[in-house]
Amino acid sequence: xxxxxxxxxxxxxxxxxxxxxxxxxxxxxxxxxxxxxxxxxxxxxxxxxxxxxxxxxxxxxxxxxxxxxxxxxxxxxxxxxxxxxxxxxxxxxxxxxxxxxxxxxxxxxxxxxxxxxxxxxxxxxxxxxxxxxxxxxxxxxxxxxxxxxxxxx
Amino acid sequence: xxxxxxxxxxxxxxxxxxxxxxxxxxxxxxxxxxxxxxxxxxxxxxxxxxxxxxxxxxxxxxxxxxxxxxxxxxxxxxxxxxxxxxxxxxxxxxxxxxxxxxxxxxxxxxxxxxxxxxxxxxxxxxxxxxxxxxxxxxxxxxxxxxxxxxxxx
DNA sequence: GATAGATAGTACGGTTCCCTTACTACCTGC
DNA sequence: GCAGGTAGTAAGGGAACCGTACTATCTATC
Numbered sequence: 001x002x003x004x005x006x007x008x009x010x011x012x013x014x015x016x017x018x019x020x021x022x023x024x025x026x027x028x029x030x031x032x033x034x035x036x037x038x039x040x041x042x043x044x045x046x047x048x049x050x051x052x053x054x055x056x057x058x059x060x061x062x063x064x065x066x067x068x069x070x071x072x073x074x075x076x077x078x079x080x081x082x083x084x085x086x087x088x089x090x091x092x093x094x095x096x097x098x099x100x101x102x103x104x105x106x107x108x109x110x111x112x113x114x115x116x117x118x119x120x121x122x123x124x125x126x127x128x129x130x131x132x133x134x135x136x137x138x139x140x141x142x143x144x145x146x147x148x149x150x151x152x153x
Numbered sequence: 154x155x156x157x158x159x160x161x162x163x164x165x166x167x168x169x170x171x172x173x174x175x176x177x178x179x180x181x182x183x184x185x186x187x188x189x190x191x192x193x194x195x196x197x198x199x200x201x202x203x204x205x206x207x208x209x210x211x212x213x214x215x216x217x218x219x220x221x222x223x224x225x226x227x228x229x230x231x232x233x234x235x236x237x238x239x240x241x242x243x244x245x246x247x248x249x250x251x252x253x254x255x256x257x258x259x260x261x262x263x264x265x266x267x268x269x270x271x272x273x274x275x276x277x278x279x280x281x282x283x284x285x286x287x288x289x290x291x292x293x294x295x296x297x298x299x300x301x302x303x304x305x306x
Numbered sequence: 307g308a309t310a311g312a313t314a315g316t317a318c319g320g321t322t323c324c325c326t327t328a329c330t331a332c333c334t335g336c
Numbered sequence: 337g338c339a340g341g342t343a344g345t346a347a348g349g350g351a352a353c354c355g356t357a358c359t360a361t362c363t364a365t366c
Contacts, residue, residue: 016298017274019183020203025297026175028304033172048352050173064314076353078316100314100361121170131303132296140293143285144178145169150284151181201323217343227344229324253332253343 029124036120042113044087048072048080052090052104053114060105062095089113182277189273195266197240201225201233205243205257206267213258215248242266 016024030047037045051070055061067077081104084090089110095101106114129137169177183200190198204223208214220230234257237243242263248254259267282290 017203017207017270018278019179019186019200019274020207021294021297021301022175022179022182024301024305026172026179028301029175030172032304046351047172050170054170054173062314073354074315075317075355079352095314098314098362100359102315117170121172125171128296128300132299136292136296139289140296141174143281143289143293144174146285147281148174148177148181151185152177199322215343226325228326228346231345232323248343251333251343255344 029121032124033117033120037113037116040116042109042116044083045089045113045117048076049084049089050117051077052080052084053106053110053117056090056104056106060093060103062101063104064101066104084110182274185277186270186273190266190269193269195262195269197236198242198266198270201229202237202242203270204230204233205237206259206263206270209243209257209259213246213256215254216257217254219257237263 034045037043051072052066055066055069057065063074063077063081066072066081067074070077072080081090081092085092088107090104091107092102092104095103125137187198190196204225205219208219208222210218216227216230216234219225219234220227223230225233234243234245238245241260243257244260245255245257248256278290
Protein backbone atom coordinates (compact mmCIF):
# COMPACT_ATOMS: atom_id res chain seq x y z
CA UNK A 1 0.00 0.00 0.00
CA UNK A 2 1.22 3.48 -0.81
CA UNK A 3 2.16 6.09 1.71
CA UNK A 4 -0.57 8.20 3.18
CA UNK A 5 -0.38 11.93 3.04
CA UNK A 6 0.03 14.13 6.08
CA UNK A 7 1.39 11.46 8.34
CA UNK A 8 4.65 12.46 9.90
CA UNK A 9 6.61 9.23 9.99
CA UNK A 10 7.45 9.53 13.67
CA UNK A 11 3.88 9.44 14.79
CA UNK A 12 3.74 5.98 16.27
CA UNK A 13 2.25 2.74 15.12
CA UNK A 14 -1.49 2.71 14.59
CA UNK A 15 -2.85 6.15 15.44
CA UNK A 16 -6.45 5.68 14.63
CA UNK A 17 -8.01 9.10 15.18
CA UNK A 18 -9.91 9.29 18.44
CA UNK A 19 -13.35 9.86 16.91
CA UNK A 20 -12.94 6.82 14.67
CA UNK A 21 -11.66 4.77 17.59
CA UNK A 22 -14.63 5.64 19.77
CA UNK A 23 -17.05 5.03 16.93
CA UNK A 24 -15.61 1.61 16.21
CA UNK A 25 -15.68 0.68 19.89
CA UNK A 26 -19.32 1.71 20.05
CA UNK A 27 -20.22 -0.19 16.91
CA UNK A 28 -18.52 -3.36 18.09
CA UNK A 29 -20.23 -3.22 21.46
CA UNK A 30 -23.62 -2.43 20.03
CA UNK A 31 -23.40 -5.14 17.41
CA UNK A 32 -22.87 -7.77 20.06
CA UNK A 33 -25.52 -6.35 22.36
CA UNK A 34 -28.16 -6.34 19.65
CA UNK A 35 -27.16 -9.71 18.29
CA UNK A 36 -27.42 -11.35 21.69
CA UNK A 37 -30.65 -9.59 22.62
CA UNK A 38 -32.08 -10.86 19.38
CA UNK A 39 -30.87 -14.38 20.15
CA UNK A 40 -32.66 -14.24 23.47
CA UNK A 41 -35.88 -13.26 21.76
CA UNK A 42 -35.70 -9.51 22.34
CA UNK A 43 -36.12 -8.37 18.80
CA UNK A 44 -36.18 -5.03 17.11
CA UNK A 45 -34.07 -3.20 19.66
CA UNK A 46 -31.82 -0.43 18.38
CA UNK A 47 -29.51 2.17 19.79
CA UNK A 48 -31.89 4.96 20.66
CA UNK A 49 -34.18 2.60 22.55
CA UNK A 50 -31.59 2.93 25.25
CA UNK A 51 -32.98 6.40 25.85
CA UNK A 52 -36.02 4.68 27.33
CA UNK A 53 -34.36 1.68 28.97
CA UNK A 54 -31.70 3.81 30.61
CA UNK A 55 -33.83 6.61 31.94
CA UNK A 56 -37.26 5.24 32.71
CA UNK A 57 -38.35 5.18 36.33
CA UNK A 58 -39.53 1.96 37.95
CA UNK A 59 -42.97 3.47 38.43
CA UNK A 60 -43.07 4.82 34.88
CA UNK A 61 -42.06 8.13 33.36
CA UNK A 62 -43.49 10.81 31.18
CA UNK A 63 -42.38 11.31 27.63
CA UNK A 64 -41.15 14.80 28.37
CA UNK A 65 -38.99 13.54 31.21
CA UNK A 66 -37.41 10.82 29.08
CA UNK A 67 -36.78 13.30 26.28
CA UNK A 68 -35.09 15.72 28.64
CA UNK A 69 -32.94 13.05 30.28
CA UNK A 70 -31.85 11.51 27.01
CA UNK A 71 -31.32 14.72 25.11
CA UNK A 72 -33.67 13.66 22.32
CA UNK A 73 -36.58 15.81 21.18
CA UNK A 74 -40.05 14.91 22.37
CA UNK A 75 -40.99 13.87 18.86
CA UNK A 76 -38.03 11.57 18.42
CA UNK A 77 -38.66 10.01 21.77
CA UNK A 78 -42.32 9.63 20.95
CA UNK A 79 -41.33 7.65 17.89
CA UNK A 80 -39.05 5.46 19.95
CA UNK A 81 -41.79 4.80 22.47
CA UNK A 82 -44.28 3.93 19.72
CA UNK A 83 -41.82 1.44 18.35
CA UNK A 84 -41.14 -0.09 21.76
CA UNK A 85 -44.87 -0.24 22.33
CA UNK A 86 -45.38 -2.14 19.08
CA UNK A 87 -42.79 -4.65 20.20
CA UNK A 88 -44.42 -4.98 23.59
CA UNK A 89 -41.61 -3.51 25.68
CA UNK A 90 -43.53 -0.52 27.07
CA UNK A 91 -47.09 0.61 27.51
CA UNK A 92 -48.60 4.07 27.48
CA UNK A 93 -51.41 4.92 29.87
CA UNK A 94 -53.08 8.24 30.39
CA UNK A 95 -52.15 9.82 33.69
CA UNK A 96 -55.33 9.92 35.83
CA UNK A 97 -54.23 13.17 37.51
CA UNK A 98 -53.25 14.98 34.31
CA UNK A 99 -55.10 14.09 31.19
CA UNK A 100 -52.54 15.77 28.96
CA UNK A 101 -49.85 13.42 30.16
CA UNK A 102 -49.27 9.75 29.59
CA UNK A 103 -47.23 7.47 31.77
CA UNK A 104 -44.77 5.27 29.94
CA UNK A 105 -44.07 2.07 31.79
CA UNK A 106 -41.99 -1.00 31.05
CA UNK A 107 -43.99 -4.17 30.55
CA UNK A 108 -42.82 -7.44 32.05
CA UNK A 109 -41.10 -8.19 28.77
CA UNK A 110 -39.59 -4.70 28.77
CA UNK A 111 -38.10 -5.27 32.20
CA UNK A 112 -36.70 -8.59 31.07
CA UNK A 113 -35.10 -6.90 28.08
CA UNK A 114 -33.65 -4.21 30.33
CA UNK A 115 -32.15 -6.81 32.63
CA UNK A 116 -30.84 -8.83 29.69
CA UNK A 117 -29.20 -5.77 28.15
CA UNK A 118 -27.48 -4.92 31.42
CA UNK A 119 -26.31 -8.50 31.79
CA UNK A 120 -24.96 -8.68 28.23
CA UNK A 121 -23.12 -5.38 28.56
CA UNK A 122 -21.71 -6.67 31.82
CA UNK A 123 -20.62 -9.86 30.08
CA UNK A 124 -18.85 -7.90 27.39
CA UNK A 125 -17.04 -5.74 29.88
CA UNK A 126 -16.08 -8.79 31.94
CA UNK A 127 -14.72 -10.56 28.88
CA UNK A 128 -12.61 -7.54 28.04
CA UNK A 129 -11.42 -7.47 31.62
CA UNK A 130 -10.37 -11.12 31.45
CA UNK A 131 -8.56 -10.54 28.22
CA UNK A 132 -6.89 -7.23 29.00
CA UNK A 133 -6.96 -6.89 32.76
CA UNK A 134 -9.75 -5.68 35.04
CA UNK A 135 -7.96 -2.53 36.16
CA UNK A 136 -7.36 -1.44 32.62
CA UNK A 137 -11.03 -1.72 31.72
CA UNK A 138 -12.09 -0.01 34.92
CA UNK A 139 -9.57 2.73 34.25
CA UNK A 140 -10.73 3.15 30.66
CA UNK A 141 -14.22 3.69 32.02
CA UNK A 142 -13.04 6.25 34.51
CA UNK A 143 -10.99 8.08 31.92
CA UNK A 144 -13.86 8.25 29.48
CA UNK A 145 -16.33 9.35 32.11
CA UNK A 146 -13.95 12.03 33.30
CA UNK A 147 -13.27 13.21 29.76
CA UNK A 148 -16.96 13.46 28.97
CA UNK A 149 -17.72 15.21 32.23
CA UNK A 150 -14.96 17.79 31.93
CA UNK A 151 -15.52 18.57 28.26
CA UNK A 152 -19.27 18.93 28.53
CA UNK A 153 -19.01 21.93 30.83
CA UNK B 154 -35.34 11.91 41.22
CA UNK B 155 -37.14 8.62 41.48
CA UNK B 156 -35.51 5.24 41.39
CA UNK B 157 -34.74 3.78 38.02
CA UNK B 158 -35.98 0.37 37.10
CA UNK B 159 -33.74 -2.61 36.59
CA UNK B 160 -30.76 -1.23 38.40
CA UNK B 161 -29.47 -3.54 41.09
CA UNK B 162 -28.44 -1.20 43.84
CA UNK B 163 -24.98 -2.71 44.22
CA UNK B 164 -23.94 -1.85 40.73
CA UNK B 165 -21.51 0.96 41.41
CA UNK B 166 -21.72 4.66 41.00
CA UNK B 167 -22.26 5.95 37.50
CA UNK B 168 -22.44 2.96 35.16
CA UNK B 169 -23.10 4.70 31.92
CA UNK B 170 -23.61 1.89 29.41
CA UNK B 171 -20.57 1.37 27.22
CA UNK B 172 -22.24 2.34 23.94
CA UNK B 173 -23.45 5.62 25.41
CA UNK B 174 -20.04 6.26 26.92
CA UNK B 175 -18.25 5.74 23.62
CA UNK B 176 -20.79 7.85 21.79
CA UNK B 177 -20.42 10.73 24.20
CA UNK B 178 -16.64 10.54 24.03
CA UNK B 179 -16.83 10.66 20.25
CA UNK B 180 -19.23 13.58 20.25
CA UNK B 181 -17.15 15.59 22.67
CA UNK B 182 -13.98 15.01 20.65
CA UNK B 183 -15.62 15.72 17.34
CA UNK B 184 -17.29 18.87 18.58
CA UNK B 185 -13.95 20.35 19.59
CA UNK B 186 -12.23 19.20 16.41
CA UNK B 187 -14.83 20.76 14.16
CA UNK B 188 -15.09 23.92 16.20
CA UNK B 189 -11.36 24.51 16.08
CA UNK B 190 -11.02 23.61 12.41
CA UNK B 191 -13.74 26.13 11.74
CA UNK B 192 -11.93 28.76 13.80
CA UNK B 193 -8.82 28.20 11.74
CA UNK B 194 -10.77 28.77 8.56
CA UNK B 195 -11.35 25.16 7.61
CA UNK B 196 -15.07 25.27 7.24
CA UNK B 197 -17.71 22.73 6.39
CA UNK B 198 -15.84 19.71 7.63
CA UNK B 199 -17.89 16.90 9.12
CA UNK B 200 -17.33 13.42 10.45
CA UNK B 201 -17.40 11.36 7.29
CA UNK B 202 -14.87 13.63 5.60
CA UNK B 203 -12.40 11.77 7.71
CA UNK B 204 -12.91 8.85 5.33
CA UNK B 205 -10.98 10.90 2.78
CA UNK B 206 -8.49 12.64 5.04
CA UNK B 207 -7.57 9.43 6.82
CA UNK B 208 -7.19 7.13 3.87
CA UNK B 209 -6.07 9.19 0.91
CA UNK B 210 -2.60 8.52 -0.47
CA UNK B 211 -0.07 11.31 -0.86
CA UNK B 212 -0.09 10.83 -4.61
CA UNK B 213 -3.90 10.67 -4.74
CA UNK B 214 -6.36 7.80 -4.54
CA UNK B 215 -9.26 6.43 -6.47
CA UNK B 216 -12.77 6.69 -5.19
CA UNK B 217 -13.14 2.93 -5.08
CA UNK B 218 -10.03 2.60 -2.95
CA UNK B 219 -11.21 5.21 -0.46
CA UNK B 220 -14.63 3.59 -0.30
CA UNK B 221 -13.12 0.19 0.40
CA UNK B 222 -10.74 1.50 3.05
CA UNK B 223 -13.36 3.53 4.84
CA UNK B 224 -16.16 0.99 4.63
CA UNK B 225 -18.50 3.45 2.95
CA UNK B 226 -20.25 2.71 -0.31
CA UNK B 227 -18.83 4.24 -3.47
CA UNK B 228 -21.85 6.49 -3.75
CA UNK B 229 -21.58 7.80 -0.22
CA UNK B 230 -17.91 8.44 -0.69
CA UNK B 231 -18.60 10.13 -4.01
CA UNK B 232 -20.89 12.53 -2.19
CA UNK B 233 -18.25 13.22 0.41
CA UNK B 234 -15.67 13.92 -2.28
CA UNK B 235 -18.02 16.24 -4.13
CA UNK B 236 -18.55 18.17 -0.94
CA UNK B 237 -14.85 18.39 -0.20
CA UNK B 238 -14.29 19.47 -3.78
CA UNK B 239 -16.81 22.28 -3.40
CA UNK B 240 -14.95 23.46 -0.33
CA UNK B 241 -11.63 23.28 -2.13
CA UNK B 242 -10.07 20.49 -0.08
CA UNK B 243 -9.68 17.95 -2.88
CA UNK B 244 -9.66 17.85 -6.64
CA UNK B 245 -10.73 15.16 -9.07
CA UNK B 246 -8.75 14.55 -12.21
CA UNK B 247 -9.29 11.88 -14.78
CA UNK B 248 -6.63 9.21 -14.71
CA UNK B 249 -4.67 9.48 -17.97
CA UNK B 250 -4.05 5.72 -18.04
CA UNK B 251 -7.63 4.69 -17.30
CA UNK B 252 -10.35 6.97 -18.48
CA UNK B 253 -12.95 5.33 -16.29
CA UNK B 254 -11.08 6.30 -13.16
CA UNK B 255 -10.48 9.63 -11.50
CA UNK B 256 -7.68 10.44 -9.14
CA UNK B 257 -8.75 12.22 -6.00
CA UNK B 258 -5.99 14.36 -4.61
CA UNK B 259 -5.74 16.75 -1.68
CA UNK B 260 -5.27 20.37 -2.63
CA UNK B 261 -2.83 22.57 -0.74
CA UNK B 262 -5.69 23.68 1.45
CA UNK B 263 -6.75 20.06 1.89
CA UNK B 264 -3.30 19.13 3.13
CA UNK B 265 -3.34 22.07 5.52
CA UNK B 266 -6.68 20.93 6.86
CA UNK B 267 -5.37 17.40 7.25
CA UNK B 268 -2.36 18.62 9.21
CA UNK B 269 -4.53 20.93 11.30
CA UNK B 270 -6.93 18.10 12.16
CA UNK B 271 -4.06 15.87 13.24
CA UNK B 272 -2.61 18.65 15.34
CA UNK B 273 -5.92 19.45 17.02
CA UNK B 274 -6.61 15.81 17.82
CA UNK B 275 -3.09 15.61 19.19
CA UNK B 276 -3.76 18.68 21.32
CA UNK B 277 -6.90 17.16 22.71
CA UNK B 278 -5.18 13.92 23.57
CA UNK B 279 -2.28 15.80 25.14
CA UNK B 280 -4.63 17.89 27.25
CA UNK B 281 -6.35 14.75 28.51
CA UNK B 282 -2.94 13.30 29.26
CA UNK B 283 -1.99 16.34 31.31
CA UNK B 284 -5.23 16.20 33.18
CA UNK B 285 -5.49 12.46 33.76
CA UNK B 286 -2.01 11.10 33.23
CA UNK B 287 -0.22 10.20 30.01
CA UNK B 288 -0.09 6.47 30.70
CA UNK B 289 -3.79 6.32 31.31
CA UNK B 290 -4.59 7.94 27.98
CA UNK B 291 -2.08 5.78 26.15
CA UNK B 292 -3.52 2.73 27.84
CA UNK B 293 -7.07 3.72 26.97
CA UNK B 294 -5.98 3.90 23.35
CA UNK B 295 -4.37 0.49 23.51
CA UNK B 296 -7.37 -1.04 25.19
CA UNK B 297 -9.77 0.37 22.64
CA UNK B 298 -7.61 -0.64 19.72
CA UNK B 299 -7.27 -4.13 21.10
CA UNK B 300 -11.00 -4.40 21.76
CA UNK B 301 -11.86 -3.28 18.25
CA UNK B 302 -9.28 -5.58 16.71
CA UNK B 303 -10.35 -8.67 18.62
CA UNK B 304 -14.09 -8.14 18.24
CA UNK B 305 -13.97 -7.43 14.54
CA UNK B 306 -12.69 -10.89 13.68
C1' DG C 307 -65.36 30.74 37.43
C1' DA C 308 -63.67 32.84 33.00
C1' DT C 309 -59.68 33.37 30.71
C1' DA C 310 -54.57 33.94 29.58
C1' DG C 311 -50.70 31.54 29.44
C1' DA C 312 -48.03 27.36 30.31
C1' DT C 313 -47.38 22.40 29.47
C1' DA C 314 -47.99 17.27 27.48
C1' DG C 315 -48.09 15.12 23.63
C1' DT C 316 -48.75 14.59 18.43
C1' DA C 317 -48.61 15.74 13.37
C1' DC C 318 -46.20 17.22 9.55
C1' DG C 319 -42.55 18.33 6.86
C1' DG C 320 -37.62 18.71 6.25
C1' DT C 321 -32.55 17.46 6.71
C1' DT C 322 -28.67 14.53 6.99
C1' DC C 323 -26.40 10.59 5.89
C1' DC C 324 -26.18 6.59 4.46
C1' DC C 325 -27.82 2.41 1.46
C1' DT C 326 -29.30 -0.52 -2.86
C1' DT C 327 -30.31 -0.97 -7.57
C1' DA C 328 -29.44 0.39 -12.03
C1' DC C 329 -26.97 2.63 -15.32
C1' DT C 330 -22.96 4.55 -18.56
C1' DA C 331 -18.31 4.63 -19.91
C1' DC C 332 -14.36 2.32 -20.30
C1' DC C 333 -10.96 -1.40 -20.04
C1' DT C 334 -9.07 -6.28 -20.76
C1' DG C 335 -8.76 -11.20 -21.97
C1' DC C 336 -10.08 -14.60 -25.03
C1' DG D 337 -13.89 -7.41 -31.55
C1' DC D 338 -16.83 -8.85 -28.34
C1' DA D 339 -17.99 -10.72 -23.36
C1' DG D 340 -17.52 -9.70 -19.10
C1' DG D 341 -15.43 -6.97 -15.52
C1' DT D 342 -14.50 -2.43 -13.28
C1' DA D 343 -14.81 3.00 -12.23
C1' DG D 344 -17.80 6.09 -11.26
C1' DT D 345 -22.59 8.34 -11.27
C1' DA D 346 -27.71 8.67 -10.96
C1' DA D 347 -31.98 7.95 -8.83
C1' DG D 348 -34.68 6.62 -5.26
C1' DG D 349 -35.35 5.08 -0.53
C1' DG D 350 -35.01 4.55 4.45
C1' DA D 351 -33.48 5.56 9.19
C1' DA D 352 -33.08 8.77 12.65
C1' DC D 353 -33.26 12.81 13.98
C1' DC D 354 -34.90 18.03 14.08
C1' DG D 355 -38.09 22.38 14.24
C1' DT D 356 -42.57 24.44 13.72
C1' DA D 357 -47.17 24.24 14.54
C1' DC D 358 -51.09 22.28 16.44
C1' DT D 359 -54.69 20.24 20.06
C1' DA D 360 -55.91 19.11 24.59
C1' DT D 361 -55.43 20.02 29.10
C1' DC D 362 -53.97 22.22 33.25
C1' DT D 363 -53.10 26.38 36.43
C1' DA D 364 -52.82 31.06 38.10
C1' DT D 365 -55.06 35.32 38.33
C1' DC D 366 -58.61 38.58 38.35
